[in-house]
Amino acid sequence: MRIQSRFVGPLFVFPALFVLALLVFYPLVYTVLLSVEDPMGNFVGFENFRTVLDQRLTGTTLRNTFVYVGFSIVFQIILGTAVGILLNAEFWGRSALRAMIVVPWVIPGIVAATTWAWMFHTEFGIINYMAQGAGLIDAPVGWLTNPDTVMPALVVVNVWKMFPFVAIMVLAGLQAIPKDVYEAARIDGARLHHEIFYVTLPQLRPVLASLTLLLAIWGLNAITIIYAMTRGGPANRSIILPMQIFRQAFEFFQFNEAAALSVMFLLITGVLMVLYITVFAEKE
Amino acid sequence: MASSSRAVWPVYPLAAVVVAITMFPFLWMLISSFKNLGELYTVPPTWWPEAPSLQNYLNVLFDSNVPRYFLNSVIISAGSTAIALALAILASYGFARFKFRGKSLAVGLIIVGQLLPTAAIIVPLYVVLNWLGLLNTYLGLILAYLILTLPLSVFMLISYFKGIPKELEEAAIVDGASRLGVLLRITLPLSLPGVVAVIVYAFVTTWNEFIFALCFALDSGTKTLPIGLAEFTTEFNTDWGAVMAASMIMTVPIAILFLAMQKLFVGGLTAGGTKG
Amino acid sequence: MRHFGKLATTAALPLWLWHSAAIAGEVTWWAPEFGADRAEELAAAFEEQNPDITVNIERVVPNGLQNRLLVALRSGNTPDLVDIANGWTAPFATTGGLMALDEAVAGLGVELDDFLPAALDTATVDGQLYALPFRAEAHAMIYNKGMFEAAGLDPDAFPETWEELRSAAEALTTGDTFGMGIAGGGEVSNTIFRSLPFLWMNGGGVLNEANDQSILAQPESVEAVEFYTGFLDDGLAPPSTLENDGNALRRLFIANKIAVYQSGQFDLRSIAEENPDIDIGTALLPHPEGKERSAILGGWNFAVPDAARNKEDALKLLAFLAEPENMGFYTDTFPARQSAMSMERFQDPQLEPFRDMLQYARRQPPLENWVQITQVYFDSIQEILLGQAEAAEILDEASQQIDGLIQK
Numbered sequence: 001m002r003i004q005s006r007f008v009g010p011l012f013v014f015p016a017l018f019v020l021a022l023l024v025f026y027p028l029v030y031t032v033l034l035s036v037e038d039p040m041g042n043f044v045g046f047e048n049f050r051t052v053l054d055q056r057l058t059g060t061t062l063r064n065t066f067v068y069v070g071f072s073i074v075f076q077i078i079l080g081t082a083v084g085i086l087l088n089a090e091f092w093g094r095s096a097l098r099a100m101i102v103v104p105w106v107i108p109g110i111v112a113a114t115t116w117a118w119m120f121h122t123e124f125g126i127i128n129y130m131a132q133g134a135g136l137i138d139a140p141v142g143w144l145t146n147p148d149t150v151m152p153a154l155v156v157v158n159v160w161k162m163f164p165f166v167a168i169m170v171l172a173g174l175q176a177i178p179k180d181v182y183e184a185a186r187i188d189g190a191r192l193h194h195e196i197f198y199v200t201l202p203q204l205r206p207v208l209a210s211l212t213l214l215l216a217i218w219g220l221n222a223i224t225i226i227y228a229m230t231r232g233g234p235a236n237r238s239i240i241l242p243m244q245i246f247r248q249a250f251e252f253f254q255f256n257e258a259a260a261l262s263v264m265f266l267l268i269t270g271v272l273m274v275l276y277i278t279v280f281a282e283k284e
Numbered sequence: 285m286a287s288s289s290r291a292v293w294p295v296y297p298l299a300a301v302v303v304a305i306t307m308f309p310f311l312w313m314l315i316s317s318f319k320n321l322g323e324l325y326t327v328p329p330t331w332w333p334e335a336p337s338l339q340n341y342l343n344v345l346f347d348s349n350v351p352r353y354f355l356n357s358v359i360i361s362a363g364s365t366a367i368a369l370a371l372a373i374l375a376s377y378g379f380a381r382f383k384f385r386g387k388s389l390a391v392g393l394i395i396v397g398q399l400l401p402t403a404a405i406i407v408p409l410y411v412v413l414n415w416l417g418l419l420n421t422y423l424g425l426i427l428a429y430l431i432l433t434l435p436l437s438v439f440m441l442i443s444y445f446k447g448i449p450k451e452l453e454e455a456a457i458v459d460g461a462s463r464l465g466v467l468l469r470i471t472l473p474l475s476l477p478g479v480v481a482v483i484v485y486a487f488v489t490t491w492n493e494f495i496f497a498l499c500f501a502l503d504s505g506t507k508t509l510p511i512g513l514a515e516f517t518t519e520f521n522t523d524w525g526a527v528m529a530a531s532m533i534m535t536v537p538i539a540i541l542f543l544a545m546q547k548l549f550v551g552g553l554t555a556g557g558t559k560g
Numbered sequence: 561m562r563h564f565g566k567l568a569t570t571a572a573l574p575l576w577l578w579h580s581a582a583i584a585g586e587v588t589w590w591a592p593e594f595g596a597d598r599a600e601e602l603a604a605a606f607e608e609q610n611p612d613i614t615v616n617i618e619r620v621v622p623n624g625l626q627n628r629l630l631v632a633l634r635s636g637n638t639p640d641l642v643d644i645a646n647g648w649t650a651p652f653a654t655t656g657g658l659m660a661l662d663e664a665v666a667g668l669g670v671e672l673d674d675f676l677p678a679a680l681d682t683a684t685v686d687g688q689l690y691a692l693p694f695r696a697e698a699h700a701m702i703y704n705k706g707m708f709e710a711a712g713l714d715p716d717a718f719p720e721t722w723e724e725l726r727s728a729a730e731a732l733t734t735g736d737t738f739g740m741g742i743a744g745g746g747e748v749s750n751t752i753f754r755s756l757p758f759l760w761m762n763g764g765g766v767l768n769e770a771n772d773q774s775i776l777a778q779p780e781s782v783e784a785v786e787f788y789t790g791f792l793d794d795g796l797a798p799p800s801t802l803e804n805d806g807n808a809l810r811r812l813f814i815a816n817k818i819a820v821y822q823s824g825q826f827d828l829r830s831i832a833e834e835n836p837d838i839d840i841g842t843a844l845l846p847h848p849e850g851k852e853r854s855a856i857l858g859g860w861n862f863a864v865p866d867a868a869r870n871k872e873d874a875l876k877l878l879a880f881l882a883e884p885e886n887m888g889f890y891t892d893t894f895p896a897r898q899s900a901m902s903m904e905r906f907q908d909p910q911l912e913p914f915r916d917m918l919q920y921a922r923r924q925p926p927l928e929n930w931v932q933i934t935q936v937y938f939d940s941i942q943e944i945l946l947g948q949a950e951a952a953e954i955l956d957e958a959s960q961q962i963d964g965l966i967q968k
Contacts, residue, residue, distance in 0.1 A: 008463055009382025013390055016375035016434060020397045023431050027408035028400075034408060054964075083302055091295045099546055101306050106542045108492035110510040111531040115313045118524050122800035123817060126312055129328045145745065145802030147946055160305065213399075220401045224494040228514055233745060234802045235942035242403030242495075249407045250499055250627060252932045262404040269401050321834050325815040327736070349593075349621065419631055502628035504593075504621050515623045523811070 031266070034259035048260035057236060057244070058261075062268075065240040067151055068158070068226075069219035075159040076215055077208060080166020085200065087167060088174045098171075105164040113228035116157045120144050120229075144230050147237045154238055157225050162218070166211055173207035174200065213276060220269055241265050310535075317341070317528035324525050340529035349504050350530055353512035356501075357491060360422055360508060364429040365486040368437050371430070372482060376441035377467050381450075398435035405431075406499050413500060420502040428496045433486040440485070444478030445471060477548045484541065484549040491538055509534045586614045587873045590629075590642040592622045592860075598890050606880045613873045633657030638865035640874035646682035646693065646859045647749075650926030653690035659864045659871065661689045668879040678857045679896040682923040691861035692878060693896035694887050698855035698917040699753060699822045701846070702831070705839040707732055707819040718843030722787055725820075725846040729796040732819040738798045740791045741812055741821035744945045746805020748931075748938045752924075753856050754806075754822050755941060759784040760854035760922065761847050766937050771925045772966060776937065777959035782952050784848075789944045789951065802945055814838070824858065825893055825914045842913045845920075857921035859896060894918065929965055936961050 038044045052058055087098055104112065119127050120143040128140040143153045177200070185199050201208075223242045226232060232239030232247070239247075245265065249258035316324060318336040344350050379391065409428060410419070418424030452474075453466045461469070472479065494510045501507045507515075513534065516527045542549065591599035596619040603615035618639065620628070626648050632638045633652065644652065652658050665672065670692070672680060679693035705715035711731040719725040729739030743750045759765045764781030767774055775781055791797040798817060800808070809821045814835045822845065831840055847853040862881060864874050880886060888900035894915060895901060906915065924930060940958035944951045 007384075009378045009384035009387070012374045012378025012382070012463075013387075016371040016438060017390055017393065019371060019427070019430055020393065020434060023409070023427060024397050024400060024405065025393075027405040027412055030408035030411065031405060034411070055961075086295065086298055086302065089295050091299070093299070097299055097303065099543055100303060102542070102546070103310070103539060104306050106488055106538060107535045108494075108510050108513075108538070110492075110494050110513050111313075111535055112309070114513060114527055115309045115531060118316065118528070119309065119312060122803060123327060123798060123812065123815075124325055124329060124524075126329050140799055142799055142802060145800070147948070160309075164306070217399050217401065221403050221495075223403060224510075227494070227498075231746075233939075233942055235939050235946060242401070245403055245407065246495070246499070247935075249410070252929065252935075253630065254929075254932075255407055255411070258407045262407055265401060265404045269399075269404075273399060321814075325811050327815070327817070414631055414635065417635070420628060502621075502624045502631065504619065507621065507624075515621070523807075 028266075031259050031262050034256055035263045037256055039256060048256050049264070052257055052260050052264070057239070060236055061239050061241050061244045064151070064238060065220070068155060068238075068240055069216060071151075071155045072158045072162070072219050073212060073215045075155065076162045076166050077212065079159060080163040080211075081170050081201075081204070081208070083163065083167040084170025084174060085196065087171045098168075101167060102164045104161050105168075109161065109222065109224035110228055112157060112161050113225045116153075116160075117144065117229045120153055145234045147234065150230060150234065150238045154226060154229060157229070158219065158222070161225070162215060166215070169207055169211055170204060173204050177203045213273070216272065216276075217269070220265075241268075313528050313531050313535075316525060317532050319525055321523060321525060324523065340525040341533075343526050344529045344533060348512070348516070348526070348530075349507070350509070350512050350533065352504055353507050353509045354533070356422070356506055357508040360425050360429070360506075361487050361490040363422065364426040364433065364490045365483055367426065368430055368433040368486045369479065369482055371434060372437035372441050373467070373472065373479070375438050376445055377471065379438070380442050380445035381453075394435045394438055397431065398439070400431075402431060403495065406495060409496075410499055419500055420506050422506060424500055425497060425506065425508070428500060429486075429490045429493060432493065432496075433489050437482045437486060440482055441475065441478050444475040448474050480545055480548040484545045488538055488542065585612055585870075585873065586616060587641060587870055587877050588616045588618060588639040589874075589877065590618050590620045590625075590639045592625065592643055593619050594622065595643070595890060595892060602881060602886055602890060603877075605886075606877055609880070610873075610876065613876065615877060633865055633867070636867040638867045640864065640868040640870050641877055642863055642865065643694075643860050644691065644863050646679070646691075646696075646857065646861050647924050647930070649683050649691045649861050649863065650685050651928050651930070652863070653685040653688075654926075654928050657866055658690045659866050659868070661692060661864065664864075664875050664878075665689065665692065668875060670879055670882050674884070674897045674899050676857075676896050676898060676918060678918075678921050678923055679859060679861075682857060682859070682926075683861050685926060691863040692882055693859060693861045694881065695861075695891040695893055696857060696859040696896045696918060696921075697824050697893035698857060698914065698921040699757070699824055699845070700913040700917045701820060701843045702813065702823055702827060703820040703841045703843065704813065704816070705841045706837075707737065707816075708841070711819075715839070715841060718841060719846050720844075721846050721849050723849065726787075726790075726796075729791060729820065730794075733796050737816060738812075738818045739796045739820060741804065741809040741818035742788060742791050742797050742801055743804055743806060743809060744789075744792070744801040744942060745803040746808065748934050750805040751938050751941055752934050753858065755785070755788045756924075756937075757845060757854045757856055758788050761845075761851055762787075763851070766933060766962065767925050767927075767966075771927055774959040774962035774966070776940075776962060777952070777956040782955055785941065785944060785955060786951050789941065792945050793947060802942060825911055828910055840910065842910050844913050844916060853917070853920045855917045855921040857918070857923050859893070860891075861896075927966070933962050933965055936965070 035048055036043060036045060038047070083101065087094065087101070119125050122128065122140050122142045122145070127143065128137070131137045132140070141149060143149045181199055181203065182195065185195055190198065221242060223240065223246060226238055226240060226243055227246070230238045232243050241261065242265070245258050245261045248254050248261060315333060317340050318333045320335060320337050320339060323330060323334055379387065413419045413424045413428070418427065448471055452470055456466050456470055492510065497508045497511050498514070501511060513527065513530050516530055589599065589603070596617060599617050603617055607613065607615060626645070629642060629644065629652070634657070675693060676696050679696045680689070683689055683691035683693055701718060703718060708715040711734070713728055713731060719728045732739035743754045756766065759781050762780045762784040764775060764778055764784050766776055792801045798804070798812060804812070806823055809818065810823065810827045810831065812818045813821055814831055828840060828842070831838060845853050845855060862878055864871060864878065868874055881890065884895070884897050884900035885903065887895040887897055888903040888905070894906060901915065927933065936958050940954050943949065943954045
């Protein structure tokens with residue numbers, strides 16, 4: 001059986017690898033090729049990169065991308081972990097709560113985005129109405145059109161959409177922590193917050209670390225929320241890199257410049273991932 | 285479980301806050317979908333529809349492309365889920381049960397597939413699909429969606445297959461069954477929760493997908509529901525009431541599917557996410 | 561194996577490809593959904609006259625049509641006749657893929673003299689005709705007569721000049737209604753169609769006559785942009801301006817939140833349906849003192865792709881559709897032929913200003929990267945609406961960016 005397996009194993013794995021190679025690795029190589037060509041297919045070196053980098057917009061885009069993804073991750077992790085810990089408690093209605101909380105994550109991003117856009121609407125939105133009723137603001141705020149509020153508003157939506165996923169994963173991680181760890185802490189007289197900070201969180205570290213990586217990837221990919229809520233506006237205050245790639249390719253039909261942006265995007269994410277994995281691996 | 289047997293903290297108020305945060309947008313969507321046009325655009329907004337009406341739903345169901353897009357979504361999601369499942373079952377079994385040269389490289393490739401920012405490959409993928417004549421076809425989207433679903437599906441199933449005792453399979457092999465036969469008759473039935481998790485994961489992911497559909501589906505014959513919803517907000521005579529009704533129509537099937545399979549799905553996902 | 565059998569069937573079901581094959585005697589016509597019902601009727605009438613030709617109408621979604629047609633033109637798998645927005649005609653003609661129609665049109669006896677010159681302009685590149693216009697429209701002002709009366713203004717004398725419009729907007733702004741609704745959000749074209757005419761009538765614009773340099777930083781342009789954005793700066797337009805597109809403006813008008821806005825005639829029906837209490841007035845766009853009005857010509861053209869499989873019959877269908885009464889029947893707004901304008905359906909007095917605006921209307925510059933240029937222009941309008949820097953400064957920078965785009 002062992003002898004046979006040397007050939008059988010690859011046979012099982014091959015179809016999936018072939019499909020992924022066709023759909024991921026070939027396009028990946030092709031992106032690089034497109035990025036150094038002009039629309040006629042002539043080699044132009046780094047010309048497309050220069051064009052893209054010369055645009056002031058690219059700087060804005062990069063900054064927005066980091067702000068959007070960074071803040072989203074921080075709040076997704078904090079809120080998700082807190083809710084995960086809450087869900088780990090025993091109380092009546094816990095399973096109903098568990099089922100309910102996952103819904104934002106399961107529903108289509110476009111539904112979340114349009115619903116929130118409607119809630120954030122300056123004139124007819126419920127958020128302005130409630131905030132005014134509660135005396136928090138005097139006049140309606142243009143949440144999605146004010147440069148100071150547009151990013152926070154988008155981050156709120158993204159956090160709302162993804163924290164349930166963090167909560168569920170954290171819950172799974174918590175349930176894997178052996179009970180005697182807590183009992184030992186309790187015998188030592190630990191209070192609840194001690195317990196959380198000195199026992200629970202350190203035990204969760206591996207889960208949180210891989211979650212951060214996943215959230216970063218998803219955050220970098222996600223243009224649905226921004227596309228549907230602001231299209232990158234006002235005046236490019238909320239445009240992020242994938243959105244700019246989309247615009248360059250499918251609104252302006254400049255595929256080569258879009259490819260140059262894609263290559264930059266790949267490099268940045270690649271570097272981040274490698275950095276992250278090395279730092280994380282060292283600490284382990 | 286353990287830490288909380290001491291009910292020292294205000295669980296219920298906290299739970300109430302969490303429920304309010306997660307559910308409010310749905311409630312507002314639901315309420316808005318029953319309001320008529322005039323009421324939607326009144327200032328201040330009303331908390332409860334004064335004259336609840338099904339008009340928005342009727343508009344969406346009989347006066348828009350949404351039914352067609354619904355059909356497209358079902359076909360594309362089901363097709364892509366089926367292919368992802370078949371490929372993932374084979375690949376995970378290969379990874380879980382066999383040692384072979386290049387295995388870690390192969391696993392590495394799948395991890396890259398999982399971590400790759402898909403926005404970076406829409407452009408070449410568009411060119412490739414166009415070259416294959418698959419732009420604006422069901423098959424084109426079905427294949428493109430494999431990029432999103434296949435890698436995690438493989439990892440989810442690997443951990444399930446590893447959990448099944450080899451001895452069961454070996455007994456069958458001694459009795460003369462083929463490897464594929466063993467996989468289908470013994471291993472797979474035992475990993476049913478994992479299979480269900482993959483199905484739900486792949487279906488939900490493809491049902492919700494937006495960007496690929498936006499770029500690769502160009503007409504009503506292939507556009508999916510999320511694109512239909514985005515179009516709603518830009519067309520001449522549609523409005524937020526219809527958008528909210530269409531949102532409900534999109535959300536309900538997925539919510540039901542998810543809630544029905546919730547236990548299995550979360551189990552499978554956490555297995556794949558933490559161990560893979 | 562039962563499981564696998566099922567899987568295979570499920571997987572194989574959706575694997576058919578979309579395919580359109582045309583053979584002699586068949587014409588494939590891509591008609592956008594909003595006009596497809598009327599297209600079916602016209603096709604039936606055409607088939608009756610030409611029993612040997614079958615017209616296959618494919619209803620296409622306008623959203624994404626440009627992209628889809630681009631793919632089709634590149635791959636050669638095209639329809640025989642297609643409706644395209646007039647703004648796409650020049651880019652498509654420049655990149656290749658559209659048939660030059662001059663000879664064919666002359667041969668078929670279509671009288672080009674009868675067409676709106678500006679509409680023909682949208683279909684002309686380097687002196688050659690690449691499409692045949694059938695639909696033409698321009699924005700006019702829509703206003704709430706009741707609010708005019710309440711503000712002590714004459715509801716039948718809409719402001720003629722910019723200054724009069726300003727003071728009317730001031731008079732009409734009360735507490736929670738605003739005198740004027742301007743677009744500053746949504747799809748880029750919403751804001752282009754509503755603001756660029758003001759630049760043009762003031763002698764400014766985004767590009768000069770030769771379309772080889774930006775004139776956005778010139779005083780005439782700056783003044784016009786400031787006139788437009790000034791409605792928000794001075795609190796005469798609602799605070800939601802930066803998220804308002806044409807749709808949102810209509811909503812605000814229906815909800816009695818704004819008294820005046822610019823739009824096309826398609827808004828009139830839905831206003832009347834949704835808020836019958838509003839006494840709707842329509843008027844020409846106000847102009848600067850001593851200067852001419854202006855507008856952007858919107859509309860749609862018919863085009864025949866170079867790779868069409870059945871050009872001969874497609875051209876026959878084209879000639880049929882170009883007949884005044886057919887064109888007048890097919891268009892959603894106005895026909896591109898002036899003789900068709902006398903048809904009953906265009907005689908509503910409310911439509912008169914929209915029709916009159918057509919004579920002031922011009923096409924958008926026929927540049928291949930015009931979309932990219934309008935994005936820069938739109939971003940600068942939004943930037944000015946945000947009020948964080950001087951308009952002149954912002955437009956100066958935009959102007960340089962646009963020059964960079966033209967040189968490419």
